[in-house]
Amino acid sequence: KANNNTSPAPGGSANAPAGKKINAVFYVNGTLGDKGFFDSAQRGMVKAGKELGINVKSVEGGTNQADWAAGLESLVSSKKYDVVVVGTSQMIDIVKDIAARYPDEKFIFFDDVIEGMPNVYSMLYSQSEGSFLAGAFAALVTENTELKAANPDKVIGFVGGMDIPIINDFKAGYEQGAHYIDPGVKVVASYIGDFANAPKGKELALSQFNTQKADIVYQVAGGAGLGALEASKNVGKYSIGVDGNQNPLYPGNVLTSMAKNIDASVVRALGLYQQGTLAFGTNEVLGLKEGGIGLSKDDLYAKYVPKSIQDKMTDIENKLASGEIQVKSILK
Amino acid sequence: MKTEKAIYLELAGIAFAIVIALLCGFAVILATSAEPFTALSSLIVDPVSNLFNIGTILNKAVPLIFTGLSLAVVFQSGVFSMGAEGQLYAGGFLGALVAVNIHGLPAWIHFPLILVCAMAGGALFAGIAGWLKAYWNANEVVTTLMLNFVAILATSYFVNNVFKDPASGGYARMPYISPDLLLKKPIPGFPAHTGFVLALLAVVVVYLLLYKTKVGYELRLVGKNSRFADYGGIHTNRVIISSIMIGGALAGLAGIVEILGVHGTYKDNFSAGLGFDGIIIALLARNHPVGVLIAALFYAYIQVGAQTMQVGSDMPREVAVIIQVMLVLLVSSQAIFAFLKQKYATRQKAVK
Amino acid sequence: MWQALWTQIADLTLIVVLLRLMTPILLSALGGLISDIAGVINIGLEGLMLLSAFTSIAVGAATDSWVIGTIAGVAASVAMCYVMGFFSIKLKVDIIIAGFAVNIFGSGFTVFLMSKIYGLTGNYSPENLNPIPNVVIPGIQDIPVLGKLLSGHNLMVWISLIAVVFCFVLLYRTPYGVHLRSVGEAPAAAKSLGIPVGRVQYSALAWSGVFSGLAGAYMSMGMTSMFVKDMTAGTGFLALAVVLLGNRNPVGIFFGSLIFGLASAVTTIVQTTPGSQVPSQFIQMIPYVVTIVALVIFAVRKKRKLLTQAS
């Protein structure tokens, strides 16, 4: 459902100067490692640098929101870079403003939609769709009888970084997925308060496991959420990672991850740009079908997840892709 | 005549400290960079090499000037508050509410009203800590640190739930404030907004308040010797509460000016530690308003330098930050100043 | 909610959680205490903990020994304290500025090291880390109440409790402790008796390095088995508050940490109880509000004590 709803860029002008090595820069509106998707985008940049042979650089703007507009503009106005990669909904207004004032500069924008700017290409990942899968998966796990650590209580956990819309969008998808399987599944949600306090993330998950009888927890809390994953290992229960494939962190405990494939999409976009075919002025929602999001199904998944659940998930994924299942995002 | 010399000495000390700091920074750069000279020039020269960066420095300095002033006032009354961060949120929040939700007022009434409400928000919130200290004898360091969390969490709740712009997407904010209420950028191509003028005004007002008025006299006296103030019939408790509240009002201004000048509306978690930076600014300035102005500009300059260094060279953010820290440490080294003064004094003696 | 709380108090889960949460605060508060008593209050606890958290897990993973890891973490933290001392004592940089500098440095430098050494930016979780062990007491373990109360806690929990006693003895039963107190309270007097004020202050800072080093090691190798950028998330500042809440003595600090830990443990329970109508932000406020209330009660009682002594 790639909805190229904006008219194509005028004359496809938006393309790489031929013959010259492309300079791409990633402006991080925060610091790397803060939340998983910056790291993921960063991986994409590195990969693009290697595979496509372009010059890549990343500049961290820091956590002070007030710096971001000036930080991004200083990159753009330096004219050193052909294309700027930048993302998150917090940057929408800033990018719109700067893109309008520097019409010759190109922007690849990820994690949200910018419409109507002829020099911006944007990609949105449907995190609610991905979280729907995670929720369905968790519900299947908690009711499963093959998994040793699954208990009869129909309780699943959610550990969020902060009680803010973007995180609650994950939560909403998660709940929809769980209730799609069984409306009787109870979702326990707790918030850490930041994205760094791993011990607290662990403590909350432990409490969900030990006293709320949850047997699987979905973390959406960046670095802090790693604590929740570790908790699942300590008590021998299950968890679901986020942003990238976190299955290998605690094999057998982290059963799957809801990965936003920002890295792949960044590489793809830069590749298209290099070839001169990236459609600036348009945006794409990268859902399950487009490979923008999805559960990580690696060897570990194959090894630890019961066949019955795997099959059921494939089934649900098909229904999602075909549009038979519609996930409501609270952000729209 | 004597004070003039003292000022020269002070300036010489600063220059000396900066030179040492740069040498240290240079050593770090040499050790970690493949292009040390580019790195150094992007740290030192780039921030002032174009109007854009200069404007950025000014914009960054604005909230620091306000929080620095806020803490300078409080510190001068002998109270060690760490609460500017929370007060900034409280004030910014209230100011933004008034900006967003009141319609139909002419801007020349609405704008001052916003500022007044921001000041009131900061002051009232600060008043809690003041009241706890003055009448319950509760240590202000603890209460202000804790109240910061309370303010941040409470405002976060309200902006995420009650006052959220439905269009705000993944990160909550209030609806955008009408452009005619925002701080303008009067010079085309120069990103500085008029908040800097407000900050300068605040420096002057705080200076006058502290050094030229009855309130300032009482406030400083309580800070210097509260027993003497008691003996002189000054109501120390009242003075402490009012100084904390004045500080709160200034912190509230820091918040609203940042909102009106940079963010355009109240955004969740917008401050990122401006209140804590204010502590460093006030201490660097030895709690003098004019010093605050200079220290804030210096601090903003090296912050922008850290950013331009990252953009213009191979230095990662962390190293840039470390150099920034070294600059602050060396410039605030009293020993360097004392050393110069002593040198000077003994030379004078020798001349006699 | 109340019921959940009650069952967890009854089955001692609350105590277990409390001990876990209280340990890092208690340890770093003891560090803050010693520096504060010597008149060099250390605002940099946060940065020191981060530094130690990273160093200890890095070394611990490389050597496969939590002992060496912890020692390395403490050493890094102590070394940082000496640098801080150099700036504040020798170059006379305001101790608060120096402390903030340490915080900024600790946050930045650990990330820098992480990216240089492992090529990672956000977090580091070594695969088979040998973490600081839990102490299981064989005989007691199976006794119903006593078992849960005494057995199975992390070694660092016990170390933190021993540290309270240690600090008490250090401050009140050794000559060095008297020197520390005199240097903080009356530096001129101490100097006039030939006590090397600067050196004592250096050593006090070093002690704060030792304890925040232990706290940091516990966070990355005991509470969790990972380092996450900025994972201390304000613990150092809470510790600072606890120093003052605890009336600047080890026993008071123990109770201060206890109050804070208890409030945090209760918060954890409330936060994970489904069906609570209270917004999460207000639940997260609990420990901070409780601290203020405790402080006020404490101050009022102190005042009243003075008055009752009078009549």
Added chain:
Amino acid sequence: MTILLEMKDIHKVYPNGTAANRGVDLTVYEGEIHALVGENGAGKSTLMKILFGLEAPTSGTIEYKGKPVSFKGPKDAIEQGMGMVHQHFMLAPSLSVSENIVLGEEPKKGPLSMFRDRATERRGIVKLIETYGLKVDPDARVETIPVGQKQRVEILKVLYRGARLIILDEPTAVLTPQETDELFASIKALVGQGYTIIFITHKLREVMEISNRVTVIKAGKTIATLNTKETNPEQISRLMVGREVLFRVEKQPAEPKEPVLSIRDLHSVDDKGAPALRGISLDIRAGEVVGIAGVEGNGQTELVEAITGLRRATSGSIRYLDKELVGKSVANIRAMKIGHVPEDRQTTGASLTSTIAENLILDHYRNPEFKRGPFLNKKKIKQFAKVMMEIFDVRAQNEEVLAGSLSGGNLQKVVIARELSKNPKLLIASQPTRGVDIGAIEFIHREIIKRRDGGAAVLLVSAELSEVMALSDRIAVIYEGEIVAVLDNTPELTEENIGYYMLGLGKKHREKEGAAQ
């Protein structure tokens, strides 16, 4: 006699440029009591700090026991057998007496001598206290003991370290006459045992009483060293001040008029809440000086604080002219032309980190005369400060100098100037000349009498009985929070007469029912 110590041509310039010593010579013989005198700020303390290793001299040599020495710090001096009792207490208030005494040289025990040996410590101190008769409670926290005992702790500190040369920098400034006598007895005993004492004081009576020789310093230079037996106070003071100093206070008989202050049955409590004033009744009339005599700690401080509003009265009344003072705020009381020179100028009477001008306008900054619109009138204030400094002979570069950098005498003049500048109808002066040099004492005494003659009522509180007797027209003796006697200061009145009441041996009420003549 052998020379123990010889300091030659000592110069000292402080980092801020103050030249405190500009060529001081000092020779001390073994076993003598050597008095060091000079005006406030002459450089006495500085010289002693140099000797003790606390300050490094800018130039000059020190020979001790025949060998040149240069101390890097007090530790070296202590090792060489020197001990110093500083002008201002060098005590850690929250530590116990014994902890303060042994600080730095604690008896140790345990493995690696890690622990304090508190038993040995206690025993040692108890013995020390007995040997020298300096009574203090070794377990009390220093912040809870009276000043006299603090001074004893300081001396015990020195003795504990086995010092043979003891420097006493104005040890008697804060002592009561009784305490001074006890101290002198101890000092004499020490000299008997071969100790050598350097003794700084502003009280020439003490110099004459106890010293063998006396060195006079003026403006950082040695003026003379004299044998005490061959000199007299007049000569010393002439050398010190450079002019004749009158030791008598010149005053005419008082002409008292209407009562200005009438205290009736006043009760109050001390900081710990124990009763401190138990029914004080006293009248002070315009044109007279009423002195309060009493052993320190008998309620003098509380009485003054109660009158000035700093302490709440639990019952009773204080009438000033026609107004009741009980229940009024300090600000209100200060606004009623009541001047108050507090007993401690360092902590209460002045703000050391403020400028002289800022100290001087404490009452006037509220006054519209000193304002211009919403602002303070800087020019007026400056002018006012200049005039005050001129009138009261405050010696400092200008009015912007920090009060803390003034010498004791000059600081006291600032306090007096401020309190007199409001033309008080009632002046309450507590220890007005404590630690102040003789020139300044003369000046302050004259000012007080001038005010009395101008019709002000003066309440004088002083630990110095001689001062009370010299200035007062009537003397009220306070004992355990009560006025036990009010005596007319006739020439026949002797110190013994007053001492009798001060010790609580008798009562002589005259003002019980407002029957003040």
